[in-house]
Amino acid sequence: MEDAPRRTPLFGIPIDGGGWIFLAVVIAVTIAVPVLNLATEPGSAFHVPTYLVPLLGKYLCYALLAVAVDLVWGYCGILSLGHGAFFALGGYAMGMYLMREIGPRGVYGNANLPDFMVFLNWKELPWFWYGFDIFPFAMLMVLLVPGVLALVFGWLAFRSRVTGVYLSIITQALTFALMLAFFRNNMGFGGNNGLTDFKDILGFNLQSDETRAALFIASGIALALGYLVCRYIVTSKLGRVVAAIRDAESRTRFLGYRVEHYKLFVFVVSAVLAGIAGALYVPQVGIINPSEFSPANSIEIVVWVALGGRGTLFGAALGAVLVNYGKSYFTGAFPDLWLFILGGLFIFVTLFMPKGVVGSIREGLAGGRGLISRKRDEAPSPGAFAGSPGE
Amino acid sequence: MEPATGKIVPNETLLYLDGVSVSFDGFKALNNLSLYVTAGEMRAIIGPNGAGKTTMMDVITGKTRPDTGEVLFRGAIDLTQRDEADIARLGIGRKFQKPTVFEGHTVFENLELALKSPRGIFDTLFAKLKGEQAARIAETLQIIGLAADQGRPAGALSHGQKQWLEIGMLLIQEPDLLLVDEPVAGMTDAETERTAELLRHIAQTRSVVVVEHDMEFVRALGVRVTVLHEGSVLSEGSLDKVQNDQKVIEVYLGR
Ligand SMILES: Nc1ncnc2c1ncn2[C@@H]1O[C@H](COP(=O)(O)OP(=O)(O)O)[C@@H](O)[C@H]1O
Numbered sequence: 175m176e177d178a179p180r181r182t183p184l185f186g187i188p189i190d191g192g193g194w195i196f197l198a199v200v201i202a203v204t205i206a207v208p209v210l211n212l213a214t215e216p217g218s219a220f221h222v223p224t225y226l227v228p229l230l231g232k233y234l235c236y237a238l239l240a241v242a243v244d245l246v247w248g249y250c251g252i253l254s255l256g257h258g259a260f261f262a263l264g265g266y267a268m269g270m271y272l273m274r275e276i277g278p279r280g281v282y283g284n285a286n287l288p289d290f291m292v293f294l295n296w297k298e299l300p301w302f303w304y305g306f307d308i309f310p311f312a313m314l315m316v317l318l319v320p321g322v323l324a325l326v327f328g329w330l331a332f333r334s335r336v337t338g339v340y341l342s343i344i345t346q347a348l349t350f351a352l353m354l355a356f357f358r359n360n361m362g363f364g365g366n367n368g369l370t371d372f373k374d375i376l377g378f379n380l381q382s383d384e385t386r387a388a389l390f391i392a393s394g395i396a397l398a399l400g401y402l403v404c405r406y407i408v409t410s411k412l413g414r415v416v417a418a419i420r421d422a423e424s425r426t427r428f429l430g431y432r433v434e435h436y437k438l439f440v441f442v443v444s445a446v447l448a449g450i451a452g453a454l455y456v457p458q459v460g461i462i463n464p465s466e467f468s469p470a471n472s473i474e475i476v477v478w479v480a481l482g483g484r485g486t487l488f489g490a491a492l493g494a495v496l497v498n499y500g501k502s503y504f505t506g507a508f509p510d511l512w513l514f515i516l517g518g519l520f521i522f523v524t525l526f527m528p529k530g531v532v533g534s535i536r537e538g539l540a541g542g543r544g545l546i547s548r549k550r551d552e553a554p555s556p557g558a559f560a561g562s563p564g565e
Numbered sequence: 566m567e568p569a570t571g572k573i574v575p576n577e578t579l580l581y582l583d584g585v586s587v588s589f590d591g592f593k594a595l596n597n598l599s600l601y602v603t604a605g606e607m608r609a610i611i612g613p614n615g616a617g618k619t620t621m622m623d624v625i626t627g628k629t630r631p632d633t634g635e636v637l638f639r640g641a642i643d644l645t646q647r648d649e650a651d652i653a654r655l656g657i658g659r660k661f662q663k664p665t666v667f668e669g670h671t672v673f674e675n676l677e678l679a680l681k682s683p684r685g686i687f688d689t690l691f692a693k694l695k696g697e698q699a700a701r702i703a704e705t706l707q708i709i710g711l712a713a714d715q716g717r718p719a720g721a722l723s724h725g726q727k728q729w730l731e732i733g734m735l736l737i738q739e740p741d742l743l744l745v746d747e748p749v750a751g752m753t754d755a756e757t758e759r760t761a762e763l764l765r766h767i768a769q770t771r772s773v774v775v776v777e778h779d780m781e782f783v784r785a786l787g788v789r790v791t792v793l794h795e796g797s798v799l800s801e802g803s804l805d806k807v808q809n810d811q812k813v814i815e816v817y818l819g820r
């Protein structure tokens with residue numbers, strides 16, 4: 175379907191040409207950036223400065239988030255404008271662990287309560303903070319909280335057959351509602367300041383080069399594995415059912431497939447991947463606050479995917495990196511213009527590059543390979559039936 | 566692989582509609598409709614536009630809930646309580662008026678999706694195409710005459726080829742009852758003839774209900790005919806009998 179015909183498998187998962195290039199780049203970057211940061215002298219031409227490591231690590235997290243959104247949007251046609259919420263929830267789960275890690279080193283020196291709770295005059299830890307001092311528990315929550323929210327929300331939405339723009343609107347409402355909730359001090363997540371001032375992770379100082387390198391490597395591995403998981407899904411028969419739902423939902427139903435189960439499956443997988451991306455993002459940027467839930471954030475993710483090329487997975491990752499690189503540049507150079515540039519970019523892509531960067535490159539390549547083979551696929555040959563046995 | 570006829574007892578009522586009514590904003594699309602289809606039977610349904618033929622199929626396949634009436638499958642299964650996926654899994658296949666194949670999928674993939682096999686998410690997530698399943702797809706490709714086109718996207722097929730692909734998808738789904746809505750609309754004479762042949766082939770092993778306007782096509786099928794008009798049965802019997810029925814003549818020639 176979307177893919178070029180040649181696919182070489184990895185662990186039994188068919189990977190297309192672009193996918194191989196993508197994996198090679200991710201692996202190379204995952205190795206090269208930490209090595210060039212740690213093993214070269216600051217004066218050297220090959221040195222990657224320390225400030226760049228978490229910045230590039232952030233891009234890897236965004237890339238994973240974009241892959242997650244492409245799984246639901248590109249392959250199942252679910253235009254989620256609320257995936258920022260799953261990302262943020264994963265981030266908050268990680269942030270809660272990092273807060274508990276601070277222990278008595280906070281400004282108020284209270285070993286049992288994070289600073290913001292002491293400030294609010296709280297006497298004891300709320301029940302939903304229990305267990306977050308234990309790393310494995312917190313990591314389980316990174317997966318479970320976005321996953322269960324996606325399960326419940328998706329079950330209600332898909333069962334009532336909410337589709338198209340209505341679904342997009344309620345996903346926006348979801349993330350907006352969560353943003354308002356997390357802004358409230360009495361929710362117990364630090365209000366508008368969010369969670370910050372983290373000290374260490376598993377006892378390793380978050381400011382040290384080695385810890386940053388380790389988080390960078392973890393992000394690179396998560397992106398590669400996340401890609402492989404999604405790639406397995408979309409090339410399985412389940413992936414073909416999901417694409418069938420995207421193209422002709424009711425026809426798929428009449429073939430006996432429980433459409434809502436399939437949508438729910440990819441939605442939950444996608445939400446969990448988004449949560450993992452958020453959890454890796456937070457220790458690298460050093461803060462998580464309610465603005466991560468803002469509706470505009472979720473819309474921006476969709477722009478990354480559209481720009482890179484939906485329905486390709488690696489194109490989504492590429493889009494995330496391109497847009498965020500542009501954002502880093504423009505918000506430095508022309509801070510007021512960024513939102514206009516982003517909007518203009520989206521309009522440009524929608525009008526002139528509907529298949530995104532990857533789609534345009536593929537079309538260019540296919541054009542080069544010769545028009546004859548393309549023609550054969552596009553134009554129906556009227557005589558095709560005549561020669562077959564009349565059974 | 567077993568033929569799909571195992572569950573069918575010949576001459577037993579397979580589909581039973583009794584007193585079915587459906588109204589849309591007060592307009593009765595089906596009006597106290599009763600119809601019985603026996604196992605192994607092929608039935609043609611004819612009737613003017615708006616007679617309720619498509620609505621009847623919607624009711625049988627769970628797309629539309631009737632206001633009143635009974636719809637039973639294999640004697641005891643109440644279809645009005647089931648959804649589309651459930652009904653499809655019970656063994657009722659449906660072909661729509663407009664050809665609806667998955668245009669982005671290849672011809673082969675279309676058949677693979679329709680192939681009778683477990684439909685759950687974990688079944689498909691870990692599915693590997695077995696040898697006999699591949700053979701079944703290859704056989705179906707032969708029957709519908711699309712073997713040479715199996716790698717092409719279905720969207721690139723001609724109108725007639727899409728119709729056959731869709732019939733092939735129904736065939737490979739191995740339903741006990743097949744509902745076919747206006748299969749030859751927009752087809753050339755040669756394509757029409759070929760379609761009639763395909764349907765007769767299918768009807769050898771299962772029950773088929775065909776909705777069609779085209780009298781020549783119905784004659785070519787040579788089966789019992791039910792005439793629908795304003796949501797209920799106007800006449801039933803052989804084509805010759807209903808064509809000579811005074812009520813039918815009035816409806817078709819205008820009053
Ligand atoms: N969903 C619907 N809403 C309103 N009216 C409908 C709907 N479906 C069918 N109808 C009406 O019911 C009547 C029967 O339609 P239909 O079953 O499609 O007829 P046929 O297939 O015999 O041409 C038509 O008058 C049609 O306009």
Ligand SMILES: [Mg+2]
Binds near residue numbers: 618619620662
């Ligand atoms: Mg109709």
